[in-house]
Amino acid sequence: MTNVLIVASVPPPQPAILTDALERFKAKGASVSVACFANVEDMSVDPALAEVRGFAVAPEAITGRLRDALRRAPQNRRMWLHARRDGWLRRRAAEADVLVALDARAVHTVWELAQRNTRASACHGLVPALKEFDARRTPTPGTVLERQVAATASIGARGARRLAVRAAKTTLKKATGQKVVANPAGAWLWTRAVSAPRIPDGLRSRLTLRVYGSAVRAGRPATAARASAAAIGRIKDPQTRADLLTKQAQTELGLGRVPAGLHDAITAQLDLADLRLRKRDPKKAAFALSNAFSLASNRVLHFDRLSSPLTDDPAGYLAPFRDSVAAKKLAEPRGRATPAAPIPTDRPMRLLLTTLINDNFLREIRERYEAMPNVEVRFLDLDDDPAGRVLARSGSSVFEHILSGRSAYGDKIEQWLRPHLDWADTVFIDWCQATAALFTLHDPGTARIIVRLHSFEAFNFWPHLVDFSRVDDVVFVSDHLRDLSTAVLPQLTGEAAPRLWVVDNAMDLQRYPRPKPAEARFNLGLVGVGSVAKDPRWAIEVLRRLRRHDERYQLLLIGSDLNARTSAAAKQYANQLQRDLDELEPSGAVQRRGQTDDVPGALTEVGVILSSSVRESFHCGLVEGAASGAVPIVRDWPFFAGKPHGARTLFPADWVVADPDEAAERILAATATEESWRETGRAASEHALKTWDWSITQHDFDRLLLDGPA
Structure with a gap:
């Protein structure tokens, strides 16, 4: 009996053709096996015609060396990396007389x-396979020997080549390792090696990145900088130079550090974006521009440390973007054909409340206006639409659309959001992120657009993709956030800028005042x-000072x-915090209460x-605590301390302290007796309720939403 093995990467698009071929093989007396690298249920093959085996591989099953090999391998080789591991497939291949690739990806x-299996014939396609089956004759011993020698030589050569490449990579890895680069002689050698003449840019870049990474991990930033500077001076291709600088910066960010070459990496990507834009390649320009913003807004720089270069010097930090033609094109006002229409008087006002995933700050707003007879409310979470969810998370596509002026992506956004814009009189967009960028990608018509910007977005790239010439009002929850946002986004200032509002968060504080037991004083x-950013270690320092007086x-x-x-x-911060907790938790000095709905x-x-x-x-949590009758102690938030607005202008002066020592002094004074503690807490509660409760702040929202456009 002649054995046939058919290998497919996907189920055939026309199952009837495969079924017809299997019936013909069976009629000729063949035993057929089919291996498909997909779910076997998708093959639709009669078990009477062939033995079918599926090889769908779950992502979680791909680990270790296989995962690394798959990442490096060309597309046509990845299927083989799976196939060679399967015993069933190896046995069927060894027994086969005819091997058939059903599609191009199965050929390799x-x-x-x-x-x-040098006895077997190999074919691509079912028709050649049937012809080979009919014409097959037992080959002569000489032919068999010739094929075996050729195959063995080929396998041996490829194995030797892989072994040599692996050995070379291992040698290079050791030669450029941390110990070598940390040694002055090794540093001297590799600094000169990466700057040697006549090395191709690609090879020079890869070698420099390896030396750079070893140097920064070894704690030798000066060596890393010298090697980088020496190599960069030799690299002619702008793309290679930008990629190298970016990967170097990402190496340091991956270690939790602020890269010394961050400014150079951002500038190189912006220069590349400008170059691509001059060459009328908006797609590549958008990619480079996106890389620059991704570097500048990396969370290590602003969220996972206790300082931010953006708040330290907004103008200096964003200077490269101010000088870039491509970046400035993002901020160009595209305007709207007509201004927002007045609030209608002959029907309820149509209010669209929209966000992406996070609607935590909309509950009170939504409930209030849904209860009003003169307002018709719709709520739209872009993440609820499975098709739109993908569109909403494609920042690079927004970059490309703005730079090119027109795109298929933009057409999809228009088709998706236009019905909402046509329906609404007012669109209230919470969070100045993707939702705001997408709603201003096209002319909003007569709909009034209101965007609320929380602090997170000021450090992100999304506000730079919002066309504020199509926004009527921008809302902030504090003066210091408004100050930071206008420093980051010049589009928010000037005659054509939207109106800026400072409106407190909507909070129902009436449910917080409750009796506290006497022992809560401590x-x-x-x-x-x-x-x-919450910096709980600062709170622990306050606790340590207090426990020196009273445990x-x-x-x-x-x-x-x-x-x-x-x-x-x-992780570095968390490790430090954990050491504090290991010291204080056993005695009960610190207690973790976990997440709560109450x-x-x-x-x-x-x-x-x-x-x-x-x-x-x-800081809603602080205000809620104050409303409950707890004594408020507010650190003078370092990101805004010393600026015109901050914690000291938002809260009463006696709430705010400069450091843990002052915090401890105020707490000791306020909690000296139960009477003084309760009185101080009562005053704080009254202030919170009179200033920030929803019964007060809802009137500011009424003025914002119901008074209509200017």
């Missing part, structure tokens, strides 16, 4: 199998500790633990509420 795998509370003081951490998975910088209930145990953050736009 069949060729590899044929190199190991409990410090911190609500929300999931990010580095009854405790710190309650309310909320999820700090997320250490976001970056190496976050924050008012949890706050009944808190006598002093802390804001230990390095930055906040408002």
Whole structure:
């Protein structure tokens, strides 16, 4: 009996053709096996005609060396890397007389199998396979020997080549390792090697990146800088130069550090974007521009450390973008054909509330206006639309659309959002991220566009993709956030800029005042500790100072633990925090209460509420704690300290402290007696309720939403 093995990368597009061929093979007395690298159910093959085996591989099953090999391998070889590991397929291939590749992606795998089974014929396609089956004759011994020698030589040569390449890579890895580069002689050698003449740019870039990475990991930043500068001076291709500088910066960011060459990397990508734009290649220009913004807004720089270069010097940090033609094109106003229409008087106003995933700050707003007879409310979360979800997360496509002026992506956005714009009188967009960029990608017609910007976005690239000439009003929750945003986005200033509002967050604070037991006087509370920006270690320093006076003081951490998975910088902070907790938790000085759905209930145990953050736009958790009757202690948020607006202008002066020592002094004074503690907490609660409760702030939202455009 003649054995036939058919290999397919995907189920055939026309199953009837495969079925017809299998019936013909069976009629000729062949035994057929089919291996498909997909789910076997998708093959639709009668088991009476062939034995079918599927090889769908779950992503979680791909680990270790196979994962690395698959990442490096060309597309046509990846299927073979899976196939060679399967015993069933190897046995069927060894027994086969005819090997058949059903599609182009299976050809390499069949060729590899044929190199190991020299008796078998190898074909691409069913028609050639049937012809080969009919014409097949037993080959002469000489022919068999010739094919075996050729196949063995081929396999041996490829194996030797892979072995040699692997050995060379291992040698190079060791020669450019941390120990070698950290040695002055090794540093001298490799600095000159990467700057040697007549080395191709690609090879020079890869070698430099290896030396650079070893140097920064070895704690030799000066060596890394010298090697980089020496190599960059030799690289002629702008793309290679930008890629090298970017990868070097990403290496340091991956280690949780601020790259010394960050400015150079950003500038190189912007120069590349300008070059591509001059050559009328908006796609590549958008890619380079996106790379520049991704570097500049990397979370290690602004979120997973206790400082940010953006708030330290906004103008200096963003100077490369101000000088870039491509970046300036993003900010060019495209305008609207007609201004927003007045509020209608003959029907309810149509209000569209929209966001992407996060609607945490919309609950009170939504409930209030849904209850009004003169307002018709719709809510749109872009993430709820499976098709639109992908569009909403494609920042690079937005870059390309703006640079080119027209794109298929832009047409899809128009088709998706135009019905909402046509329906709405007012669109309230919460978070100045993808939603704001997409709603201003096209002329909004007569709809009034309102965007609320929270602090997170000021450090992100999305606001730079928003056409503020199509926005009527921008809302901030604090003056210091407005100041930072206008420094970052010049489009928010000038005659053509939208109106700027400062409107407090919508918070129902009436549910927070509850009786507190006497022992709560000694409990410090911190609500929300999931990010580095909350800086819970500052709160721990306050606790240490208090416990030197009285060991009854405790710190309650309310909320999820700090997320250490976001970056190496976050992990470094988390490790330091864990050492603090290991010291203080066993005695009960620090207690982690975890996530809760009953924050008012949890706050009944808190006598002093802390804001230990390095930055906040408002800090709802602090205000909720104050409303509960806890004594508020607010760190003068370092990101905004010393500026015209910040924690000291947002809160009463006696709430804000400069450092842990001042915090401890205020707490000791306020909690000296139960009477003084309760009186101080009562005053704080009254101030919070009179200033920030929804019964007060809802009138600001009415003026914003119901008074109509200017």
